Amino acid sequence: MSGFYEELAEILEVEPDQVTADLRLESTSWDSLAVVSTIALIDEQYDRAVNATALAACETVGDIERLIAARPTESEA
DSSP states (O other): HHHHHHHHHHHTTSSSSGTTTTTTTGGGOSSSHHHHHHHHHHHHOOOBBHHHHHHHTTHHHHHHHHHHHSSOOTTTT
């Protein structure tokens, strides 16, 4: 997930080394634009569609990772 972490760092406006599974999203620029950007990133990197409401409810990067893992790829859906 290192490539994902690097791009997520840009979305969250933090340094890449700050992005860990424990990073609390409320301590970053996590807002509606970040949610939409993250949806696009997940689709691009993992070919998975995630629900905006479910993604917005995530509290940590680890929550996002679990959400990605729980979704089938778009070709499987």
